[in-house]
Amino acid sequence: MQKSFVIKRILYAIFIFFVVLTLNFFIPRLGVDDPAERYYPPQGNMSDIEYEIIKQVTREQYGFDVSTFKQYTNYVEGLLRFDLGTSFRTGNPKVSTLIAERLPWTLVLSVSNLVISLCIGLIFGTVAAWKRGRWQDSLLLNLSTISVALPAFFIALILSFYFGFELELFPAYTNPNMVSQFDWSWEAIKVVFYNAALPIISMSIGGIIGYSQRTRNSVIAVTNEEFVLTARAKGLSQNKVLFKHTLRNAMLPIVTAVGMSLSGLIGGAVIIEQIFNWNGMGTLFLEANNTNDYPLMMGIMLFMSTIAILANLIVELTYSLLDPRITVGEKR
């Protein structure tokens, strides 16, 4: 891997970060006139002077009492100190604290979803490719069609109502004391996964089918390669041909796909979290949006964007490391 390539990718990532940061600052402000008026609409019992004092107090309180440019530089200065600002909610907690509280719970869902989707997807995809044209393959194709028509939130509602409310196999919604009573004991971990079951299943169905299809297509492509034919010709067993030669070589596109999906890990699944009362990043973003908590909204968006930029950077660098023929965006 060329050093200049790495430096260019890093500089490009930094540039993108600043573009995102700037958009992240200005876009929420496009929709807001005077935030003071939003919080305290004009009231008939006050004189204009009294109302102006009230608006000024609100502006000072929320940091809107200086020019937009100054607000921007204050914001950037804060970020350089890793300060994402303070939320408008009572007690004015730090945005970074709120994110840190919610992130682990979203990771429980998203990492579990990734692992399950990947593992089961690999198995299903390999079987479908190996049994190409037979019922296993047809089943996967049909499931793919159905999964496109069934969005995850719909599946979540069905699972919640049927397996949660009707059959009571799993909690229909998260135990309200799960987070506050979590103490890293085995019992607490069991409770977390028990409560996470339906959200993870809701999220995984689409993921499993997606990875299955990707694996199937990749395995089929590799199966026709000469080295696989040679392996067969050498008289190797089916299993050896499949796992030692085919699957290993078919993994590269899957690894790329996993890398790309890392950026979505912390965003949470807003609707899924909402349906199951899961206290994660998705619901935090919803709360911020519902309460016009701009610092929190900006903090979450920036955090998510930063992770996405970093994930892309890592994937690009790793990709070129794994396959030296690839130097993305480089002119030879």
Add this chain to the structure above:
Amino acid sequence: MLKKIMSLTLIFISLFLVGCSSNEYERRDDASNTLYVGSVGASFPTSFMPWLSRDGIAPTIASMVYNTLFSYDDQTGEFVESIGKEWYYVSPEGEPILTTEGKIDYDELEEVYSGSEESYLVVKIIIHDDIFWHDGEKLTVEDIYYTFDIGTNNALSNHAGSLAWTADLQHSYSNGVMTKQGIFTYDHGANERGYEITEEEKDTVMYLHVNKVLGAITSLFSTILILPEHIWKPIVTVDNQLNSKNPSEETLYQYQNPVGSGGYKLDPENSNAQVITLVRNDDYHLKDGLDYLYKVEKIKFMLFQEQNVAIYALLKGHIDILDSTVSSNYLSLFEDREDIYVSNADGIFTQTLVINLNPATSEKNDLRDLLGISDFRRAIALAINQEELVSFVLNGAGKTVSAGLLSESLTDFYNPDADILRFDLEERITEANLLLDNIVPEKDSEGYRLLDGNRIKYTILGTPGEQDVISRLQVQLQRIGIEVEYKAKGSSPERTYIFNSKFDMTLQGVIFSLENADIMYRAHFVTLSQSSNYGRLTDSLLSSKINEMRLSLNLNYKYELLQEIQELIALNYYKIPLYTSNIISVARTDRYEGYVVVEGSTIFNTDTLQNLRRVEG
């Protein structure tokens, strides 16, 4: 490799399965007097400072943990005792202005103060002498002094809301220095000012100077939740304001462990962002005879972020009651369910069609000029069929509203003469068409009226949820040859369309009551700049009546004016009533009985809490 993949998969699946145990829906086996309340929202607050608690369930919790001086009864227009036991106006010399029956003598009030040079009214307040904060400290008038005083001093409170609420109190600060004193207690200069308070009365009597309008006391009495001085005074400073951006640890602790004087106490140990537990304050000073005022010992609020899930939780017995309105579309779910109580309370929120009758000069055009013609607007008003809207849009769960926009349930103040749009629909349509024939007689082949050869067509700003009502209006106005269509108002309609007059018509919900009359009538019909007067109505007679009503010191005359104002509002055909939707809410009956339906409220209301009884067994 397959083995590795399968092992990993099995580990994850087994993690779910080992977690499996019987579901623990606490309510089902709870034999105690605990009410489980489902609340739909994004999250529960974990900090409670009553003045800052604006969103979601926070105001409900704050109002149960803290108290105001009085509460307001909209039906009677009277203040009901809470912390305060009694109040009345006194003369500038401190003499009570009361009738022989002990009621406020408004004629005398007008007489005393109309000629007075003073710019304020003096109010005497007597509070209960047996109120204790949740930590056992006695509540005295010094707590009320502290609350109102810090509310006006933004060097210490930095809270815009409290400045608004106390705007009519003649007590002010400038940069932390008191510039005018308008609150007087035994310890704060009452006797020196000439308002006699004896040693025995020092904890219970105080005086206020308020602006010379009857509405000046409203927010002071019924909005501001009273704070404990002994908790906040030691920790609130200029550097650590009541609403500091960087609250000290001690301040945060107080936010999270509120000490109020209300009928319920917060149980912080059993509260978090998903559940809030309130425990009855058995020392609460207000009683129901010898019994507790509130019959429910413990209330557990459970958060649901999705309404469908909350409704199912109720149906399946996970909660007793749902503290949110339910759309009438759900009513069939509860039919034939003996264990479900459906409350269909009258609403107080009136949906109106607002006409942009006086756009800013830059937004004027020929079509909008038509909207400025009173007969044109009357024709539109006559064509609107409220009964049909109630039937089709609200599935019957609502009622029609007078053109005077005041609810008929306010029997003493409602003026039937303002109800000028309620007569036979066919007669109304005939009259509307006659009016329009005089203004815009030409029609196209489809029966729509033409202006300079072009079809008369308006847009109505609305949310996606309001498309239903706008499509009905489309059909109704078609009968008088006027075409309307839906236009999405977006997330910031005031900035985008309304305050700069860039709209023809829009939907607007209004609530006019006796409590808010002083503020709302002016905001909706007088103020031109960035107010609720979206269509910028300028009616000098209506404006002067509203101002007269606000400034009148004679309550009886004020009520007379309110009746006149209703008629003037109706005759403007500016905010045309569409309907008032009912408030539908649901509760289970297997653990509790005695739910009380209250106008404008869900089934989870104060009256219900005072009346609920645990079903035995």
